[in-house]
Amino acid sequence: MKSKLFYAIALMCSLLLFNLSAQSQTKKEKKATLKQLKTKAVKDAKKQAKSLSKQGYTEIPGDLPMAMQLENSYYAKLAQDDMGNPKFFVVFQESKGESFAAAKQSAYQLCLNELATQIGSEIIGRIKTNLSNSESLNDSGSVNEVIGSYQNNVSARLGRTTPIMLLKKVDGGMTFISMSVKYPISEAERIVKDDLRKELAKKSDLQQDEIDGLLDIR
Structure with missing residues (x-):
């Protein structure tokens, strides 16, 4: 439950920051902001992976490392058309x-x-x-x-x-x-x-x- 709450809060904060900044930014500035958020997402994913590991979670053998899976989930949430x-x-x-x-x-x-x-x-x-x-x-x-x-x-x-x-x-x-x-x-x-x-x-x-x-x- 704690991991789920952490995950949801992190995503909401990232999306809120992006939406607020995007309202008054040029296309170039939006790309730069999104790049910053992705960098932050990588750091957050690594922190969450450590937290989940301490709770006993592991990836399935043959799947991507836990941190990379978490990164992919963050990226999907941030992706735009x-x-x-x-x-x-x-x-x-x-x-x-x-x-x-x-x-x-x-x-x-x-x-x-x-x-x-x-x-x-x-x-x-x-x-x-x-x-x-x-x-x-x-x-x-x-x-x-x-x-x-x-x-x-x-x-x-x-x-x-x-x-x-x-x-x-x-x-x-x-x-x-x-x-x-x-x-x-x-x-x-x-x-x-x-x-x-x-x-x-x-x-x-x-x-x-x-x-x-x-x-x-x-």
């Missing part, structure tokens, strides 16, 4: 089980659930805002039903995702797993739009241009 928007959804979860496989699967499922929550808030949330602002739609009831049903099943649509951080420790006969997963925001948007476009075409009376307008969230 060409428009300066976040590039990835990044989640972090911890779980335990009586075996490595059970603990890993539990942590992975928790990560998928959190990804689905973020996608529901960020992507589907914007589609819902479009819906609430579209007073001319004739079939808002069916649209709400389609979107609500889809939102409850987002995690099943994401496909397989590879963890960017996977650490374990064994204590008291139980295996503990710390896992971080990233997912491209652009890919999540593509999947959500494609799926909803098909569902709305089948289950609502909306015209194609109305569907396109509803899914225009950029």
Whole structure:
């Protein structure tokens, strides 16, 4: 729990500093700021690796060293697209089980659930805002039903995702797993739009241009 709290606070502080400074910076200055944050992320990752090692966590044999895995997770959180928007959804979860496989699967499922929550808030949330602002739609009831049903099943649509951080420790006969997963925001948007476009075409009376307008969230 302490490692999770430390990890979350470090990321929030780094992102807050970057967002505040980026508001009034040129493109060149933004790159310099991001470079500084990445340097800080490396130092923070090394410190956290030492802390996790003391708690008994180790990397899985054959995986990257712990510090490098933590760096990759920090970098994913800081990454931006060409428009300066976040590039990835990044989640972090911890779980335990009586075996490595059970603990890993539990942590992975928790990560998928959190990804689905973020996608529901960020992507589907914007589609819902479009819906609430579209007073001319004739079939808002069916649209709400389609979107609500889809939102409850987002995690099943994401496909397989590879963890960017996977650490374990064994204590008291139980295996503990710390896992971080990233997912491209652009890919999540593509999947959500494609799926909803098909569902709305089948289950609502909306015209194609109305569907396109509803899914225009950029």
